[in-house]
Amino acid sequence: MVPGVPTHLLVRTVHVLAMAGLVGGAGLVWLLGRHEDGSTLAIARSYEWLFWGGLGVLIVTGVGNLGAFGRGLPGPATTWGTVLSVKLGLVLVLLLGSAIRTLAVARAQSVNSPAHHRLHWSYAATTAVLLVIVALAEVLAHG
Amino acid sequence: MAERDSGAALLRLTFGTLHSAGLVTLLVLGIHLGGATGDLLAGVGTLPGIGVYAYLWVLTWWSAGRWLEAVDGSLIEASIPTDRAFVAGAQYGAATGGLFLAGVLVPVSAIAVTTTGLTVVLNLLVLAGLGLLAALLFGAAVGLVFTAVDLGVAALARRLVPGATDTP
Numbered sequence: 566m567v568p569g570v571p572t573h574l575l576v577r578t579v580h581v582l583a584m585a586g587l588v589g590g591a592g593l594v595w596l597l598g599r600h601e602d603g604s605t606l607a608i609a610r611s612y613e614w615l616f617w618g619g620l621g622v623l624i625v626t627g628v629g630n631l632g633a634f635g636r637g638l639p640g641p642a643t644t645w646g647t648v649l650s651v652k653l654g655l656v657l658v659l660l661l662g663s664a665i666r667t668l669a670v671a672r673a674q675s676v677n678s679p680a681h682h683r684l685h686w687s688y689a690a691t692t693a694v695l696l697v698i699v700a701l702a703e704v705l706a707h708g
Numbered sequence: 709m710a711e712r713d714s715g716a717a718l719l720r721l722t723f724g725t726l727h728s729a730g731l732v733t734l735l736v737l738g739i740h741l742g743g744a745t746g747d748l749l750a751g752v753g754t755l756p757g758i759g760v761y762a763y764l765w766v767l768t769w770w771s772a773g774r775w776l777e778a779v780d781g782s783l784i785e786a787s788i789p790t791d792r793a794f795v796a797g798a799q800y801g802a803a804t805g806g807l808f809l810a811g812v813l814v815p816v817s818a819i820a821v822t823t824t825g826l827t828v829v830l831n832l833l834v835l836a837g838l839g840l841l842a843a844l845l846f847g848a849a850v851g852l853v854f855t856a857v858d859l860g861v862a863a864l865a866r867r868l869v870p871g872a873t874d875t876p
Binding site for chain 2: 576617620631666672687
């Protein structure tokens, strides 16, 4: 894909950068939301665009990272395979929880709701889940 | 008006990505638990894999937008008629399944013509006809499942953020 750069390295770099954007963005919105400023909603909404675009990139590069193992990918009964199963399960939880969060943000702006504190905690939860996924990824990468 | 359009666009991206990412993650998890991930992924190159997922993502983005138009209501403001939602979900799910299969088969057939010959392609097209029926049915089933998920997600979002016109 890029002259001189192994494809699997490029895929992994994009994967890590996308994750950094998602984690940093969620953490930033959580910190900003502590002040219950109405302008945080606009920032949160911008983050939601970044989140779903970045998530699509994460999924395709994640599958690419697995593909780089080829037939050497450890099976589900191994410790590594179990960690991968947990990580994928957590990704599904993240997807569902984030869809609720995004629709809640859109609703908060649409109906001019004062429930900012609930959204603030949803970004705390998002940040926490993303950090756990990062920790699991570290285990998969380095044992 | 611009605000409402922007909100609709965000919902479209959300549901479209939820569907494609959720489906692929479920498939990979299922194949991994079956112990066949390495064999399957080893046969798919990086660029073709990215291309296939990008195509699926575009299709789910398109079908999510059509679904939102078909239900003709704002999920984030009030509940919508579920019968209309499920009919539209099955309809656009089937369309997504059929278009996905067609989109994958056309380049494969084009390559097959140049490398193997017309006879192989004709056999491939016969199988494709049967495959298309399966893709339509599978797509409709997936569409129904994701409609239930989307309605559930919207209901939880309305519960999380109360408003003046809240209808749980």
